[in-house]
Amino acid sequence: MSQDPGSLESMLGYQLKHLQSVLRSRMDEALRPLDLSTPQYACLELLKRSPGASNSELARGGFVTRQTMNTMLRGLQDRGLVTRPEKATSGRVLPTTLTEKGEEALAGAVARVEEISALMVSPLNDSQRSHLAEALDRCIDALSSDAS
Numbered sequence: 297m298s299q300d301p302g303s304l305e306s307m308l309g310y311q312l313k314h315l316q317s318v319l320r321s322r323m324d325e326a327l328r329p330l331d332l333s334t335p336q337y338a339c340l341e342l343l344k345r346s347p348g349a350s351n352s353e354l355a356r357g358g359f360v361t362r363q364t365m366n367t368m369l370r371g372l373q374d375r376g377l378v379t380r381p382e383k384a385t386s387g388r389v390l391p392t393t394l395t396e397k398g399e400e401a402l403a404g405a406v407a408r409v410e411e412i413s414a415l416m417v418s419p420l421n422d423s424q425r426s427h428l429a430e431a432l433d434r435c436i437d438a439l440s441s442d443a444s
Contacts, residue, residue, distance in 0.1 A: 326408040339368055340402040348391035377401055
């Protein structure tokens, strides 16, 4: 399926955004029966990997604003999936952790997300998957560096 080199669809940034959009849509669809959105899933996953993370750390890791993350955390807390202290023990940081209910919700979500990830890379062999991951890391590093 060759594309016109001058077409919008041939531009790498457009392709990446299209992939992100389709991936997000598939993930939202798969997580909906669990009453989770993709950003909520990402938040739970981040908390599993970094228990006690601050709102700012979670916002950076989840690619959302601090305000959006704060709203999301309040919703997850109201549902009993995360817990945060009422008062900060030092400074203004309210460290957030998963509850047992949150860990169970995450476990159900992980299987669904892994299925979608496997489908996404199913046309690629192991070498192609490795090269893709490496190439994406290099692209991220290139745009993240201060030397631009």
